[in-house]
Amino acid sequence: MRITEPGYVPPSEEYWMALMTQGEFAASPAPEAEPEEIWEGLGMGRGRPIPMPSPEDLESGEPDWREARALLESGQLLKVTVVGYNRGGLIVQAERLPRGFIPASHLLQFPNALDGPSRQSALARYVGQTLQARVIEVDEVGGRFVLSERLAYQDQARIEALLAELRPGQIRRGVVTKVTTFGAFVDLGGFEGLLHLSEMSWGRVIDPGALVRVGQELEVLILDVDPAERRVQLSLKRLQPDPWETVAQRYQVGQVVEGVVTTVTHFGAFIQLEEGVEGLLHVSECGDEGVSHPREVVREGQRVQVRIIHIDPAARRIGLSRRGLASASKSGDEHTTS
Template sequence: MNRVGEMMRLRVIELLVDKNRLILSERAAQANPGERATILHTLQAGDIVEGIVTNLCDFGAFVDLGGLEGLIHISELSWGRVGHPESILVRGQSLRAYVLGVDQEASRIALSLKRLRPDPWKTVQERYSVGQVVEGIITNVVDFGAFACIEEGLEGLIHVSELAEGHFLHPRNVVKEGQYVRARILNINGAARRLGLSLRLEG
């Protein structure tokens, strides 16, 4: 639907001058003050709410809670790596979200999707063991090695010294992003959220 040139009634949701960011909401402008106040005073951190995705942007997703919009920051969409909210959400989608916080003065509601699921790092040492061979997908290749995801939210580092035998110019000469690999677990530290992997399957 083309709405170019149309006059709209909008409500300022967020204004950050230092970041040149201005966020407006048509849905929030349509809700009456009493409706917004009721939502703000009713919600508390830890609540589970239902809403509809109204907008997706680089830094997160806006969700209509029935008169007031909440923001799910991109870091709260998943325990795993998210390139853009559009990779997991669509406009108009209904969802349940966890309330992280409510700022009544600023009329802001911080939401989370990932908090509805357990943090995989809290039980990683119960579910995996050193020496175990796992399957994963390469998510990032850097000068000192490569990162591989073995399940949503669990990424481990394959140090350059553990990629292959012999000499090579760069880790990209050995692996590439999106490649499936089998790796051996070298070390696990759930508290530090660190997982060491090796493509050398024999210790």
Template sequence: MVEQIDDVQTGRQARPFGQDPVEDGQSALQELLSDPAHDYRVFKYGDVVEGQVMAIGRDEILVDIGGKSEGVIPSREFSTLSPEELARLQPGDRILVFVMQSEDQAGQAVLSIDRARQEKSWRRLQEVYEAGEIIEAEVVNYNKGGLLVNLEGVRGFVPASQVIAIRGGDESTKQADMARMIGSRLKLKIIEINRHRNRLILSERQAVQEQRDAVKAQLIETLREGEVRRGRVTSIADFGAFVDIGGADGLVHLSELSWSRVKHPSEVLQVGDEVDVYVLSVNPEQKKIALSIRRTQPEPWSRVASAYNVGQLVRGTVTQLANFGAFARLEDGIEGLIHVSELAGWRVEHPREVLNEGDEVIVRIIRIDPARRRIGLSLRQALEAADEEIEAALGPEGVAIKQQLLDRGITPYPEEGDSEPEDEPTAELDEEKAEAESETPPADNGEGA
């Protein structure tokens, strides 16, 4: 048997003659790998891991991520760190890094803070997209099609059609609108996300609409019929005006704008006007709110009996011509009908023969029916009155209006060859028909936005 020989130089015990060196090497490797002091992690491209900052230099940052050696972050890979963030970074801090290369020629892993931030942002954006949440982002630039926004390292695109502040018109106007928005912050909704194609599309319009819908749903739960709210006119249509009453729009139908006859909302309102509105109805299922402006004001007919008398001379403005006569407004919410038999001293086939809408007239009240909200008026009887009576009742302006009407050929006297018109027995029936024809259609309660 051969004796064992010690290696004096290395201090290692010599192998007994005849032992397999390969088997000996494998045993040593297994022993090294099983030693907890050498429990190294193996990384690959795309891993996002947390590490501890070991040293900070001008051109690189060394980070311990549990590998065989410290990883290195080149300066080009921490460009998203602001000067303030870089100044606050200290050895011992823990940061998230992205593995760009598992090992370089020096045996170090190449890491990136920028890519880690971007990857973290993509994961967060995916969660936001799936949850349908609203996010906020800064506009950093624009191109021909829309705005570019930054979301913590991820570039998103907002098409021009999805931006509220971008007006229509020619291309130069659109480009000018987008240029002015650089640096502003927008609330956005993700409408498309594709991490592999680096594609992120967002919409401001959808974000704003969803927020308004949520506010409206909450408002509808608390809104009660009969309430009076302060609101702002947001848009005007032929059938009425929309008023924002705290994050939700309600409709004021044409018939609810004023006690007076209104042909178009633009006659009494403009976009941006602040108004008090009365809540007519709330429809939670259809999410519609019907409002009224006129019901926040005193009902004019409640004072007709005390303000007007049969035989009284009053001024009026012609508001509408019907087959059977002309309607004249005496004050807001109070109109009377001048029947065709009461327009002039001769037989008038249609009011347009003597009057136009908008004409100022003097009339005598010949009938009052507060219960049915009707007042009968006579132009010819007012023109028959002496100037002294008109001036006493209406002042010099009344006399001037009488003279203007006479100058236009409207007289209380029959034309040559014509007989003075008699009161027709159908006058009241004609008045009812004419008034019915002129009435504004009922409100479509809750044509809300």
């Protein structure tokens, strides 16, 4: 299966004929043969798929086509070593990846007007050098792995320009490109920033995928920019008011409220009173009679009535009690009242 970057124009078959028939240097014109005939002669015809390597194959040095495809899909840059050349361009290698090819037209600084011995000499000077490149074509069936130094440079310039203009406190619009267990990555226009799960909502976030999805457009706040490390930290929750800043306006000591148990530990249970505001029901306050473990009286997901016995907005803490209210505990189907 051939996968290419959108809008990519592949190098002509002349490149491939030179690559596969002349090895690592150009000494004569390409043979007069149909491209498919050459591929068939190398055992790489269209009708002969190349099997995906097993973990054992990878350990023994077989190229990892899965990683090659992942690099194409992500657009991530990689460093390759030039191990040879032919009249069409450079032959390159990176650890564990298939042997690749950079067409001369995709080299950053190469005088394409050169011909003959001068062209061969110019290409030969690249051997042994390390280049930064971007994958532009992966053809597992045909065994083709094509890269571009020019596009890698363009990406670099765009990224550097974007990082230079990003400032903490800015609000930017981006697109979610990946959702993980620890957050989401958001493309800000050529560079991805990290939206950590702790910055997704003022409330407790267990599954980032429940809040954002790949392809979704978001407005995010720039928290921090580190050009040296190429890291940008983002926030979604800080575009909304912090509920703790006004918590004293909504809750008072002695007030009986209803909330949902989110976490039960040996020392108590955390009760969510509203999104972003949780209070602690200490084990000593779980009931009128002695309770050795909170699970004896509450469970995650249960809706319970509690009394507020302490409020400290600065420390983001609310103390709760069920003393005298144990009989008022309700099921998870009931509605919150205050």
